[in-house]
Amino acid sequence: xxxxLFMQAAAPxxxxxxxxxxxxxxxxxxxxxxxxxxARAEHGVEKTRLAxxxxxxxxTYENLRDLNFEYKAGKLSDADFTGMRDSxxxxxAALLAEIEDLEREAQSRRGVTA
Amino acid sequence: MPQLGSFSLLVGLALSxxxxxxxxxxxxxxxxxxxETARRAGIGIFWAVTSASAALVWAAFHNxxxxxxxxxxxxxxxxxxxxxxxxxxxxxxxxxFWCWLLAxxxxxxxxxxxxxxxxxxxxxxxxSAVQIFFLLLVNVPAHPFSMTPGVVPADGNGLNPLxxxxxxxxxxxxxxxxxxxxxxxxxxxxxxxxMRYPGEKWIHITRRWxxxxxxxxxxxxxxxxxWAYRVLGxxxxxxxxPVENASLLPWLTGTAFxxxxxxxxxxxxxxxxxxxxxxxxxxLSIFGTFLTRSGVVSSVHAFAESNxxxxxxxxxxxxxxxxVYFYIKNRSHLESEHKLESLVSRESSFLFxxxxxxxxxxxxxxxxxxxxxxxxxxxxxxxxxxxxxxxxNIPIALFLLLLTAVGPLLAWxxxxxxxxxxxxxxxxxxxxxxxxxxxxxxxxxxxxxSYFYSTVTIMLSVLxxxxxxxxxxxxxxxxxxxNLSNQGSAWQSNIFYGMYQLTRRNMRRxxxxxVHFGVIVTMIGFAGVAFYQNTEKELGFGDKLEIGHYTLxxxxxxxxxxxxxxxxxxxxxxxxxxxxxxxxxxxxxxxxASGQPAxxxxxxxxxxxxxYLVYTGKNPENGKPIIKAxxxxxxxxxxxxxxxILVGTLLALIPNAQARKQAAAQAARAAAxxxxxxxxx
Numbered sequence: 046x047x048x049x050l051f052m053q054a055a056a057p058x059x060x061x062x063x064x065x066x067x068x069x070x071x072x073x074x075x076x077x078x079x080x081x082x083x084a085r086a087e088h089g090v091e092k093t094r095l096a097x098x099x100x101x102x103x104x105t106y107e108n109l110r111d112l113n114f115e116y117k118a119g120k121l122s123d124a125d126f127t128g129m130r131d132s133x134x135x136x137x138a139a140l141l142a143e144i145e146d147l148e149r150e151a152q153s154r155r156g157v158t159a
Numbered sequence: 160m161p162q163l164g165s166f167s168l169l170v171g172l173a174l175s176x177x178x179x180x181x182x183x184x185x186x187x188x189x190x191x192x193x194x195e196t197a198r199r200a201g202i203g204i205f206w207a208v209t210s211a212s213a214a215l216v217w218a219a220f221h222n223x224x225x226x227x228x229x230x231x232x233x234x235x236x237x238x239x240x241x242x243x244x245x246x247x248x249x250x251x252x253x254x255x256f257w258c259w260l261l262a263x264x265x266x267x268x269x270x271x272x273x274x275x276x277x278x279x280x281x282x283x284x285x286x287s288a289v290q291i292f293f294l295l296l297v298n299v300p301a302h303p304f305s306m307t308p309g310v311v312p313a314d315g316n317g318l319n320p321l322x323x324x325x326x327x328x329x330x331x332x333x334x335x336x337x338x339x340x341x342x343x344x345x346x347x348x349x350x351x352x353x354m355r356y357p358g359e360k361w362i363h364i365t366r367r368w369x370x371x372x373x374x375x376x377x378x379x380x381x382x383x384x385x386w387a388y389r390v391l392g393x394x395x396x397x398x399x400x401p402v403e404n405a406s407l408l409p410w411l412t413g414t415a416f417x418x419x420x421x422x423x424x425x426x427x428x429x430x431x432x433x434x435x436x437x438x439x440x441x442x443l444s445i446f447g448t449f450l451t452r453s454g455v456v457s458s459v460h461a462f463a464e465s466n467x468x469x470x471x472x473x474x475x476x477x478x479x480x481x482x483v484y485f486y487i488k489n490r491s492h493l494e495s496e497h498k499l500e501s502l503v504s505r506e507s508s509f510l511f512x513x514x515x516x517x518x519x520x521x522x523x524x525x526x527x528x529x530x531x532x533x534x535x536x537x538x539x540x541x542x543x544x545x546x547x548x549x550x551x552n553i554p555i556a557l558f559l560l561l562l563t564a565v566g567p568l569l570a571w572x573x574x575x576x577x578x579x580x581x582x583x584x585x586x587x588x589x590x591x592x593x594x595x596x597x598x599x600x601x602x603x604x605x606x607x608x609s610y611f612y613s614t615v616t617i618m619l620s621v622l623x624x625x626x627x628x629x630x631x632x633x634x635x636x637x638x639x640x641x642n643l644s645n646q647g648s649a650w651q652s653n654i655f656y657g658m659y660q661l662t663r664r665n666m667r668r669x670x671x672x673x674v675h676f677g678v679i680v681t682m683i684g685f686a687g688v689a690f691y692q693n694t695e696k697e698l699g700f701g702d703k704l705e706i707g708h709y710t711l712x713x714x715x716x717x718x719x720x721x722x723x724x725x726x727x728x729x730x731x732x733x734x735x736x737x738x739x740x741x742x743x744x745x746x747x748x749x750x751x752a753s754g755q756p757a758x759x760x761x762x763x764x765x766x767x768x769x770x771y772l773v774y775t776g777k778n779p780e781n782g783k784p785i786i787k788a789x790x791x792x793x794x795x796x797x798x799x800x801x802x803x804i805l806v807g808t809l810l811a812l813i814p815n816a817q818a819r820k821q822a823a824a825q826a827a828r829a830a831a832x833x834x835x836x837x838x839x840x
Contacts, residue, residue: 069163072210073170076203080174083195091277097358101427104359108425108571118633121570122577129572 095147098140105137161226164214164304171207171258172294174200179287186280194280198269201283204290205266212259215252215303219245224315227307228252234317234752236722241318244328248318250452250465251303253331257448258293260332260339265290268343274364281350282343289342292474300467317752320724326386334379334406338444340372341409344416345441348434352485355492359424362433366420366667367812369437373413374808380406381801392758392773394693394789396797399548404527405447408520412440415516418509425571427496428506431486432513434493438482443520445475450527501573508566515559522551553612560619560682563675564626586625593621609689616686620679627672634661663816670811677803680796687768687793695775697783698729707790709770710734714742716784724748726759729774729784733763745774745786768792 112133116126178200185194215228219242224230232249233242247253265286272279297303321327344365351361383403388396397403416436422428453468486493499506526543533541568582597614598604604614635657642660643652650656662669696704698713705711714730728746732739746759756776763770771789778785 065160065163069166072206076170076206080177080196080199080203083192083199085195092275092357092360094357100358100360104424112571114634114637115570117637120568120578120582120633122575122581125570125573125575125578129570132572 095144095151098144098147102137102140102144105133105140109133109137160214160217160221160223161304161306164211164218165302167207167211167214168255168294168298168302168304171204171211171262172291172298174203174207175287175290175294178204179284179291182280182284182287186284197287198272198280198283201265201269201287201290204294205262208255208259208262208294211297211303212246212255215255216243216246219243222315224313225307225311226303227305228303230307230312230315232315232318234315234723236752237315237318237323238723240325240328241323244322244331245318247331247335248322250467251297251301251305253335254293254297254301254452254467255303256332257335257339258290258297260335261286261290261293261342264339264343268346275360277354278347278350278356278361278364281354282346285346285349286342289346292470296467296470300470301465315752317723317750320748320750320753320755320757321390323723323750323757324386324390326382326389330379330382330386333375333382337372337374337376337379337406338409338448340368340375341413341437341440341444343368344372344437348437349482349485352434352489352492355489359427362420362424369413369417369420370808370812373410373417374805374812376406376410376413377801377804377808380410381798381804385798388794389760389762390758392760392775392787394691394771394773394787394791396794399526399545401527402447402451404523404548405450407523408447408527409440409443411516411520411523412436412443415513415520416440419513422506422509426506428499429510430493430495431490434486435482436513442475442479442482443524445471445478449475503569503574503579505566505569505571505574508562508569512559512562512566515555515562519552519555519559522555523548526551556682556685557612557615557619560616560623560679563678564619564623567630567672567675568626582626582629586622586629589625590618590622594618607689613686613689616682620683620686623675623679627676630672631658631661631669634658637661662810666813666815667811670807670809670813673807673810674804675807677800677805677807679800680803681800684793684796684798684800687791687796690792691789693787693789695785695787697778697781698786699783704786704788706770706788707768708735709788709790711743711772711786711788713784713786723752724750727774727784729772729786731761731772731786733770743770743772745772747774747776764795766795769794 109130112121112126112129115121121129178197180197181193181200182197184190185197215226217223218226218229219233220239222229222233222235228249228251229245232245232252237245245252247256265283268279268286269283272283347361347365347368350356380403383406384396387398387403388394416433419429419436420433423430423433449468449471452465453471499510501507526547529543530540533539564586565583570578594614594617597617602610602614604611632654635654637657638660639652639654639657642657692707694704694706696702698704700713700715702713703710704713710733712732712734714732717728717730719726719728726746726748728744731743731745733741733743741763743761743763745761748757748759749755750757758773758775761772769789769791771791773787773789775785775787777783
């Protein structure tokens with residue numbers, strides 16, 4: 046039925062052609078307004094080293110959780126688990142130390158500004 | 160309508176130029192308002208290209224043969240679904256479809272700009288550059304709205320008969336969604352490199368985009384294989400055709416990226432490698448498109464020779480130069496945070512996996528381009544056939560299968576011999592037992608190389624399956640024990656509930672295991688190739704044909720006449736052990752508009768084997784129909800594996816339960832903070 050409908054459809058007449066042209070002009074105008082008259086614009090913030098370190102901290106904690114889970118699942122020997130946990134904890138400690146330094150720096154900068 | 164289509168394409172091109180230029184200036188001048196107009200222009204591209212695509216589909220449905228494209232790719236009697244498919248069945252239409260898909264991806268990218276405004280602004284400029292190229296193509300050398308010269312014929316030439324199959328309506332969109340989908344991770348990667356984006360958040364943002372692109376590419380490749388199997392009538396599903404290879408290349412590098420990117424996320428390693436993997440994946444997607452459309456290689460899938468080749472070469476050169484320039488300029492930003500500590504570690508297994516996938520990609524690329532290269536160098540075209548590809552890629556695939564088993568059970572950083580023993584003893588024994596079982600049922604791997612490969616494939620697949628089951632069981636037990644110790648209900652202390660919770664906690668990892676399971680199911684299907692057999696015979700009424708344990712008896716032949724085609728069909732009764740089990744109808748069609756024949760394969764598929772019948776035509780001397788029968792073991796497994804891969808990837812796309820809780824908590828905290836912040840201002 047649908048196919049027959051499609052096959053019987055005729056080429057557009059003059060009226061529908063004019064309507065189509067009007068709709069095209071209107072749509073182009075609306076698009077123009079939409080693009081060149083934005084009501085507001087979001088200001089992009091530069092990502093800081095501190096924000097990056099927070100992400101790394103989350104990732105390191107997740108790695109530690111995974112390691113713990115794999116140990117409980119019996120996939121790691123005691124020696125492997127202890128060695129890896131110590132190494133990851135060292136990474137985490139280094140990250141936390143840098144985060145603390147940067148936070149202190151940021152706080153002191155805010156204090157100077159105030 | 161054709162005028163509307165042409166106008167929309169011009170508007171789309173103008174908007175993409177504006178989105179690129181204004182976006183670039185907005186970044187240099189740090190002008191938020193200009194940047195917002197560029198973003199909105201990017202959204203406008205979607206509407207312009209949608210309107211052009213709708214105009215072409217409308218012309219196909221209304222049999223507007225004044226358009227040369229519709230005249231060449233449609234006809235009045237063509238069924239509705241194929242009229243829709245006419246959009247991507249020819250060079251110009253498929254490029255327009257490509258533009259539309261790119262516009263869709265671009266739309267989503269620009270609508271989700273709040274995820275990281277600056278990064279998305281940079282990515283938006285890169286995607287605009289890609290949009291300029293494709294919109295330039297459809298506006299100049301491959302214009303889908305070109306008019307038919309002279310008198311407009313009453314009917315069109317029709318769609319290529321090879322494309323008049325339901326699978327063919329879905330296969331190209333899937334493949335294009337995959338190819339085009341790889342543009343988004345490329346744009347984010349290049350944007351992150353250009354702006355020296357700190358950290359791996361861009362990978363988190365693009366992870367789903369990459370998986371979605373990879374999933375579509377995988378579905379497209381499987382659907383293409385299924386189409387080749389069911390339509391081309393040669394009894395195989397992969398022929399190492401240049402266009403098939405073109406789709407495999409970005410899939411291989413994309414698969415490598417999806418694995419190695421985990422090392423960057425987890426340990427901040429392999430940043431340069433990952434950056435180049437995603438660059439290569441995008442470049443290979445474009446290169447594949449170039450191969451299909453330029454006429455450089457001859458293939459059953461390729462479009463007619465055209466003049467768009469130089470455009471693609473120029474675009475590829477510009478993109479490659481941009482990638483090299485920004486890499487050299489900002490390579491210090493990609494320094495690794497950790498080093499490889501041991502060769503027996505999860506990191507090294509990812510590294511080996513990547514190396515193997517890249518070697519496979521290089522071998523496929525080399526074999527595909529060899530005819531072109533040999534013609535340049537010697538003046539003679541030397542074609543590389545399936546034996547070359549099989550010889551190189553089968554051992555690589557087997558090593559990859561081994562790594563699929565080994566990798567997930569290795570620990571990050573290093574794994575001791577004791578941990579190896581804990582993890583591999585039981586799966587290893589099960590795998591060896593499967594090899595013994597194969598020999599016991601009569602497989603003789605020492606008699607033939609193909610039997611050897613099949614046996615090793617099945618043994619390694621069993622090894623992978625055993626390691627996957629062990630991962631689920633061990634993890635499920637830990638959670639079940641934890642629930643029991645926390646006074647959980649009997650149901651919560653059940654191992655199956657534990658496995659469910661385990662998957663919900665890390666959808667990506669356990670979804671990945673389901674994908675791996677799908678891969679081994681598919682590989683078992685591939686292993687069946689060693690045992691394929693076929694026979695061909697002229698069959699009159701009541702004649703018999705024997706293949707394997709089947710006897711085929713020709714009962715009759717029928718003829719039919721439809722508006723779109725006429726056909727001849729054989730009615731074959733299938734007997735097994737003297738008992739009739741089925742009737743099959745292999746058919747040959749003759750499409751009237753195009754004047755081309757096509758086969759309709761009759762296939763009886765079971766878990767163990769496919770009985771595949773082809774009506775190949777009539778003997779011109781005596782007029783007797785010829786039937787070709789194939790007995791293909793384990794083909795069902797190939798398509799079943801594809802379903803597991805689909806489900807596994809969809810699972811991996813679902814956010815983890817914990818991540819969803821964290822996101823909800825963050826949103827709640829943000830909502831609670833909002834009035835305070837407003838009050839403070």
